[in-house]
Amino acid sequence: MLDFPTWQANEPGHGEALRAIVEEFESRHEGVTVNMYPVSNEDFQNQIVTQLSAGDPPDIIASGNHFYAFAGTGQLEPLNDRLEESGLLDEWEDFQQERVVDGDHLALTMHALTRLLYYNEEYLAAAGLDAPPTSPTELADAVEALAGSVGEGVSPWGATTTTHSNLFGESTAFIVGMGGQWITDGEWSVTAPETVEAVDLYRRLAQQAPPGLDGGGYRQLLGDGRIAMSQDGNWVISTLDEVSPADVRPKLKAAPPPFENTVALVGTSLSIPEGISEERKDLVWEFIQVAAEPEFQGMWAGSIDAAPGRTGSITSEQVQERPELEVVAQTIASAQPEFPDSANFRANFGEIEQHIIDAMMRLLTTDDETAAVLADLESQLSSVTEP
Amino acid sequence: MTRGMIIRYGLIVAIIVVLLFPVYWMALTAVLPTRELLSPSPPLIPDLSSISFDSFQRVFELRPVGRWMTNSAVVTAGTVVCSVVLATMAGYSLSRLASKIGLVVGYSLFAVRLIPTTLLVIPLFMMFSEVELNNTLRSLVIANTVVIVPFAAWLMKSFFDSIPVELEEAAMVDGCSRLRSFLTIVLPLARPGIGAVAIFSGILAWGDFTFARTLIQGDAGTTVTVGLVSFVGEYTADWGALMAAGLLSIAPMVVLFILLEPLLISGLTSGAVK
Amino acid sequence: MPVVTDDRRKAGTPTGRPGRSPWRPSLSTRNNLLSYMLLAPSLAMTLVFIAFPIYMIVNLSLRDGKTMIMSEVGDLPLTLGNYDSVLADPDTWHSLRISAMYTAATVTAAILVGLVTALLIRRRLPGRRWLRTLILIPWPIPGAIATVAFVWMLDGTYGVINYILRMVGIIDQNVAWFFDPQTALIGVLMPTVWSAYPLCTLMLLASLQSVPDELYEAAKVDGAGAILQFRHVTWPAVQNTAVLAMIVTGLWTFTTFDFVYAITRGGPDGATQTLAVAIYNQAFRFFDLPHASALGVVTMVLAGLVLLALFPVVRRRFF
CATH class of the missing domain: 1.10.3720.10 (MetI-like)
Known part of the structure; x- marks a missing residue:
């Protein structure tokens, strides 16, 4: 039996796609079962790092942003030989590079995602806006207009407003979107003017969001028609299909984010841990290969509108049915990576993320100057690691 | 029964009501439809006809x-x-x-x-x-x-x-x-x-x-303790199922x-x- | 925390009973052996799972590097750097302050609730056994699960506590309890106190029941009102137990982790990061076991010093 913990087992779209891969793998391997089980996203990173570090890992290691923490334990098996032998590398999109550490491919990316602007058409119209915003200034104005027009119990903007790893991704989307990065040219750029401007906008909007909510919370409110607009991952479309009542769902629309840059998020990737037997490693590799087949790669496009890792996995029928897929794929091809190009940043991501989360909470809950909070953050981050 | 005793009983009952309210609210959340509870003014005393035990069933399917x-x-x-x-x-x-x-x-x-x-x-x-x-x-x-x-x-x-x-x-x-x-x-x-x-x-x-x-x-x-706490982040919206699990x-x-x-x-x- | 005493015991035989052993001279070596044999398993377990771990913690706190594998600890170089960084880290002192506030507030509130409930059910009343059981109900409820119930009751949008507070006019606007650093600690305190008070009730009840009713009658005859009765009869009878209850509750609160972790994991922005949570975060979030161990040693020394400072008080009252 292969253990396969994942934070996505119960997520609409992701869950179905992963289950299809598990079923196909099991049907090809008589007597081998895959025990896929859910772990909440908050606990997932801690659990897996603990298991990897203690030398007692589960068999199939899935990861999103957790990847860097996992790689940091030094307990992920390099896949270079296996990838070369199978010829998969030639078939793969460039974002696979985000999973290479010191020349070692430590995971195979399944797909990449991006962020979209979600909005409730009705509320926008009521605020006198006939189209979603297309620039940061328009975004700020739109939220202000919404704040004046939405009724009691509806919030103009939705964002994560509790101590949660989402705070990193959501603030980074503003920073990268407006041309900044946490590290530029080998220096921390937390206090650079463009970062401060982006974080300030992020802060002003998030302060309009209902307090105390995590990602699941504000998606639910968007689906219920209690939030007018938010920025969220493109996979949320399938979540909305599931949670939104029939009278609200048709009013919810998605648009490209109103920024000059879009962010590419490397979605799920799969790794083999070093601490299991050779025989198990081979089985896990076969599992990864099943997941890499065009049929299953195409499923990511179908179920969560992702850009698959394998080039050309989207069939022409799929594109005909959902023209957005082509847009998502093109967007991601030209998008900026979420993480700065720094090995130290990735190696210390756990601690860095914690400091960024705390700083964002401070911005959301106090009146401290944005620049001052970011200056504190920069000095904390500098003491964690060199850029 | 003396007046002092009645007052004493009254006080005891009042304090028990306050102290046991969390358990009562768990039970109420578990048996009422989420729609009724997700309101700015949830019913403190439920309408008996809307009670159902679906949450208990659902929680076994979820986790x-x-x-x-x-x-x-x-x-x-x-x-x-x-x-x-x-x-x-x-x-x-x-x-x-x-x-x-x-x-x-x-x-x-x-x-x-x-x-x-x-x-x-x-x-x-x-x-x-x-x-x-x-x-x-x-x-x-x-x-x-x-x-x-x-x-x-x-x-x-x-x-x-x-x-x-x-x-x-x-x-x-x-x-x-x-x-x-x-x-x-x-x-x-x-x-x-x-x-x-x-x-x-x-x-x-x-x-x-x-x-x-x-x-x-x-x-x-x-x-149960770890399972329930991990449940919180994941199904924030499904308080009925969460409280049913807590009650169990x-x-x-x-x-x-x-x-x-x-x-x-x-x-x-x-x-x-x- | 089963340490429920009765102040009557003070008058009788003190713990250890050095005087009371009429048969002790006849203790044969064989009996002695049996006694040691009966104690041995617990002792061995304590040595293996408490003494050795303490040694490991101290050992780890003196190492430079990160590892989670025991056999690799010995290979790491020795250093005092972890203590340097723990003592220099403003986070340590911040956590200490949070821990102190959290502990003091829990102890105060739990003792108050415990005293009020114990006083109410002190006297014989029909159905007292059931009233007492109902009052003690939070005791068997796991702290983590109580916390989950409070998370729901304190929800910023749909929470019933906000609703009730709005209804009675204490607040106009919903409070996002766990979002605001000003209120997050209050939000965490609620389930903690709720779990902590039953033990106080029980300990105080035991000592209250030892006060003869005649004392109250006598006080009444002397014209003492309820407040004077409390001051001159009740309080002198329970103060020793109250101090013990405070120490037990305080130690428990100082080392507990369930409540904070299950709600805020120390946030927002460290507003609820007690020392126990800081240790967990260092060890199992940042995987810096040496730093966590050094922080733990500092914490234990501090807790020990506070206890030592309190010892004369305790000694005067109990021995």
Whole structure:
């Protein structure tokens, strides 16, 4: 039996796609079962790092942003030989590079995602806006207009407003979107003017969001028609299909984010841990290969509108049915990576993320100057690691 | 009934209503449709016709609550057995031995209380992974027993103290060995104390969060406390199912407590009620 | 925390009973052996799972580097750097302050609730056994699960506590309890106190019941009102137990982790990061076991010092 913990087992779209891969793998391997089980996203990173570090890992290691923490334990098996032998590398999109550490491919990316602007058409119209915003200034104005027009119990903007790893991704989307990065040219750029401007906008909007909510919370409110607009991952479309009542769902629309840059998020990737037997490693590799087949790669496009890792996995029928897929794929091809190009940043991501989360909470809950909070953050981050 | 008594009853009822409100609200959330509760003014007293037990059904589909409960039950049972046996032995020894060394050792057991569990768990984690006990329910039984026994032993000691030594001496004069008189005379008399120790350690083991959170990583060994807390982030919107799970997981201990409370109280205060 | 005493015991035989051993001279070596044999398993367990771990913690706190594997600890170089960084880290002192506030507030509130409930059910009343059971109900409820119930009751949008507070006019606007650093600690305190008070009730009840009713009658005859009765009869009778209850509750609160972790994991921005949570975060979030161990040693020393400072008080009252 292969253990396969994942934070996505119960997520609409992701869950179905992963289950299809598990079923196909099991049907090809008589007597081998895959025990896929859910772990909440908050606990997932801690659990897996603990298991990897203690030398007692589960068999199939899935990861999103957790990847860097996992790689940091030094307990992920390099896949270079296996990838070369199978010829998969030639078939793969460039974002696979985000999973290479010191020349070692430590995971195979399944797909990449991006962020979209979600909005409730009705509320926008009521605020006198006939189209979603297309620039940061328009975004700020739109939220202000919404704040004046939405009724009691509806919030103009939705964002994560509790101590949660989402705070990193959501603030980074503003920073990268407006041309900044946490590290530029080998220096921390937390206090650079463009970062401060982006974080300030992020802060002003998030302060309009209902307090105390995590990602699941504000998606639910968007689906219920209690939030007018938010920025969220493109996979949320399938979540909305599931949670939104029939009278609200048709009013919810998605648009490209109103920024000059879009962010590419490397979605799920799969790794083999070093601490299991050779025989198990081979089985896990076969599992990864099943997941890499065009049929299953195409499923990511179908179920969560992702850009698959394998080039050309989207069939022409799929594109005909959902023209957005082509847009998502093109967007991601030209998008900026979420993480700065720094090995130290990735190696210390756990601690860095914690400091960024705390700083964002401070911005959301106090009146401290944005620049001052970011200056504190920069000095904390500098003491964690060199850029 | 005097006026004073009516006032007293009124006050008691009022304070019980306030103190037990969290349990009431859990129950209400579990049986009312989420739609009614997700409102700025939720009904404090429910409309009986809208009560349904769907949440209890749903929670079993969402998460393996049955397995969590089984795991908690196994850990609790194991801890209770180990704690009772060890504490009875040690308690008798501390009560009758009464030598300086014994007491010093006994008091030093209390040092455990000074150590934050989150700290103790660091070396335990390393030790258990060294002998491949991590991710087993056995590791939880050991860890829980370790922190429970010092208290349980002192509880038993005070209980044995209340049993007159003359009884044993009489038996020993009659030719009984020490061990025999312990088994046949003292032990039966100590039954209420043993019962109290059993419930006490049961409550602590069932409620353990720190050990279960750190020593168990996979899903196979998840206990109710850890399972429920992990549930919070994931299904924030489904409070009905979450509270149904919470209610199920407090039910065994609350029911036991209600039934056996007099025994527990008399056992815990045994040092006093001689 | 089964340490329920009765102040009557003070007058009778103190713990350890050095005087009371009529049969002790007749203790044969064999009996002695039996006693040691009965104590041995608990002792062995304590040595292996408490003493050795403490040694490991101290050992780890003196190492430079990160590892989670025991056999690798010995290979790491020795250093005092972890203590340097723990003592220099403002986070340590911040956590200490949070821990102190959290502990003091829990102890105060739990003792108050415990005293009020114990006073109410002190006297014989029909149905007292059931009233007492109901009052003690939070005791068998796991702290983590109580916390989950409070998370729901304190929800910023749909929470019933906000609703009730709005209804009675204490607040106009919903409070986002766990979002605001000003209120997050209050939110965490609620389930903590709720779990902590039953033990106080029980301990105080035991000592209250030892006060003879005649004392109250006499006070009444002397014309003492309820407040004077409390001051001159009730309080002197329970103060020793109250101090003990405070120490037990305080130690428990100082080392507990369930409540904070299950709600805020120390946030927002460290507003609820107690020392116990800081240790967990260092060890199992940042995987810096040496730093966590050093922080733990500092914590234990501090807790020990506070206890030592309190010891004369305790000693005067109990021995």
